Amino acid sequence: MFLRAMLSSANSMSKFDLDIDKVVSIIEERCAKKIGLQLPSGLSRSALKIAKKIEDLTGATVLISGNHCYGACDVDEFLQREVDILFHFGHAEIKPIDNVIFIEVRSYANIISVLEHAIKMSRGSRIGLVSNTQHVHKLDDAREYLLQHGKDCFIGKGDSRVKYDGQILGCNFSAARVDADEFIYIGSGNFHPLGVALATSKRVIIADPISNEVREIDSETYLRQRYAIIAKALHAKTFGIIVSTKSAQTRMELAMKLKEKAFRNGLETHLISMDEITPDKLSLFKLDAFVNTACPRITIDDAALFKTPMLTPAEFEIVLGERDWSRIKFDEIIG
Ligand code: SF4
Numbered sequence: 001m002f003l004r005a006m007l008s009s010a011n012s013m014s015k016f017d018l019d020i021d022k023v024v025s026i027i028e029e030r031c032a033k034k035i036g037l038q039l040p041s042g043l044s045r046s047a048l049k050i051a052k053k054i055e056d057l058t059g060a061t062v063l064i065s066g067n068h069c070y071g072a073c074d075v076d077e078f079l080q081r082e083v084d085i086l087f088h089f090g091h092a093e094i095k096p097i098d099n100v101i102f103i104e105v106r107s108y109a110n111i112i113s114v115l116e117h118a119i120k121m122s123r124g125s126r127i128g129l130v131s132n133t134q135h136v137h138k139l140d141d142a143r144e145y146l147l148q149h150g151k152d153c154f155i156g157k158g159d160s161r162v163k164y165d166g167q168i169l170g171c172n173f174s175a176a177r178v179d180a181d182e183f184i185y186i187g188s189g190n191f192h193p194l195g196v197a198l199a200t201s202k203r204v205i206i207a208d209p210i211s212n213e214v215r216e217i218d219s220e221t222y223l224r225q226r227y228a229i230i231a232k233a234l235h236a237k238t239f240g241i242i243v244s245t246k247s248a249q250t251r252m253e254l255a256m257k258l259k260e261k262a263f264r265n266g267l268e269t270h271l272i273s274m275d276e277i278t279p280d281k282l283s284l285f286k287l288d289a290f291v292n293t294a295c296p297r298i299t300i301d302d303a304a305l306f307k308t309p310m311l312t313p314a315e316f317e318i319v320l321g322e323r324d325w326s327r328i329k330f331d332e333i334i335g
Contacts, residue, residue, distance in 0.1 A: 016105050016134065018046065020053055023087055026101060027058045036079035036086035038065040043090055043105070060084075068276065070295060071169070073248030075100055092133045092163040094248050094335070107134040107209065111142055111186055114207035117214035119149050121205050124181025126152045130168045130196055131186040135209065139166040142186060154178035161335025168192050170297045171249075171333040173199035185217075191297060193217040198330040225303065226315065226328060233309040233319050236288030238268045244294030245275045251293040251333065258291055258316055265320045279305050291316040296331035 027035060035054060039047050051062040063083060065076040072091035080086045086100045093102040127146055129139050143153040155166040158175035162168070166175050168185075169192075176183060176196045182203040185193040188211065193204040197219040204217045239262060243255045255271055262269040269291075274281065277298050282290060289309040292299045299312050312331040317323035 016107050018043075018050065018089065018105055019103055020050060023050075023054065023101075023103060024057050027054065027060055027085065030085065032058075032084035033060050034083045035060045035062045036065065036076065036083035037062055038069050038076050038079060038086060038088045040069050040071075040090040070297070071171075071248075072102060073171075073295070074246050075248075090133070092136075092167065094161055094163075104133050106137055109135075109209035111135070111138050111207070111209045112145060114186070114209050114212060114214050115142055115145050115184070118184045118205045118207040119146065119151065121214060121216065122151070122182060122184070123203070125150070126154065126179065126181045128154045128156065128176060128178045128180030128183040128200075128202070129186070130156075130166050130173075130176050130183055130192075132169075132188075132192055133164075133167065134188075135186045136164045136167045138186060138209075139164075142184070146184075154180045159335040161333065168196060170195065171295060171331070172335065173330070173332060174334070176200050190217060191301060194219055194222055194300075195330045195332075198222075199332065222300075223328065227325070229303065229309050230311065230315050230318050230325075230328075233289040233311055233315075236267075236309065236319070238270075238287045238289075239316070240270050240272045240282070240285050240287045240290045242277060242290055242292050242294055243271060243273045244277075245273050246294070249294045249333065254313060255293045258293070258313055261317070261320055261322060265322075267320070279307065282306065282308065289319075292331075296333070299331065 037047055037051060047064045051064055054062050065079050067076055072094045075097055080100055087103050088100055089103045090105045092104050129142055131139055139155050146153045156175040156178040157165050161172045162175055168175055173195050176199055183196050184205050184207050186207050188208050193206050194217050197204040197217050206217060207214050241255045241258055243252055244250050259269045277294060291311045299310050314329045318325055
């Protein structure tokens with residue numbers, strides 16, 4: 001599950017730098033009195049400690065967000081309104097937001113030993129390098145190392161949704177659109193490299209400096225699971241099209257287009273706006289299948305939890321007969 005993945009990835013947070021000194025100096029510079037803290041689930045166990053430190057060092061009052069936080073797209077808007085500064089930890093900003101400061105939480109884990117193994121596994125000479133926010137600052141070092149070992153290296157510039165060259169999100173692989181034979185992803189987890197593999201149709205090697213593991217991502221199993229879910233949805237007559245209320249996830253225009261396409265194909269659809277998308281909440285709607293235009297990770301990471309088929313927009317087009325099965329693609333939110 002998306003949430004569980006975040007919790008487990010955070011078990012190694014001792015290798016990350018929370019940069020509290022920076023937070024304290026910003027509060028002092030701005031003479032802020034009321035501070036908000038928002039942390040991803042995996043870091044939330046540090047929230048009380050951070051809050052106490054801030055209150056002790058600055059005399060400001062701290063409010064901690066108790067809501068789940070899945071990405072930079074997920075700013076706690078209540079807290080933002082209530083405080084002088086909201087510190088949002090663990091993600092790089094997608095777009096500047098008044099009084100919200102993103103504290104990125106950088107890893108200082110050594111990348112060289114995993115790169116050494118990744119080079120041995122690589123088959124091509126032109127390597128694309130990608131990473132997540134925690135390790136993206138290491139990409140220049142990684143490029144240098146690969147060049148020294150005879151590889152050509154490409155770090156792509158993403159679209160406006162990503163802040164750094166080579167940075168990918170679970171919903172955006174624009175930085176992976178480079179002319180490479182294969183990719184090395186520096187980071188943890190399967191979701192991001194899976195997205196790169198499907199967005200580029202290239203082999204992706206995961207070099208995880210936290211667990212010290214190097215392995216190739218398997219996109220075939222994922223595709224088989226998705227085909228099975230699409231096949232189930234082929235018999236559906238009624239669909240819920242989910243639109244997120246989180247502003248950086250909202251794709252209303254896309255939802256409307258999908259509704260029109262469904263109408264042309266004689267299917268009944270209902271637009272449903274939601275903040276947190278859970279199987280419990282969806283069970284209130286007696287529909288045969290759902291289409292998710294919110295965070296793409298929900299469709300994939302939580303697939304096993306949803307009893308009713310949950311499709312990506314492209315998969316819905318396959319169900320409608322407007323897209324060929326071979327043109328299945330990973331859902332992306334383009335900046
Ligand atoms: S919409 Fe994108 S940035 Fe937001 S939680 Fe999902 S994958 Fe992450």
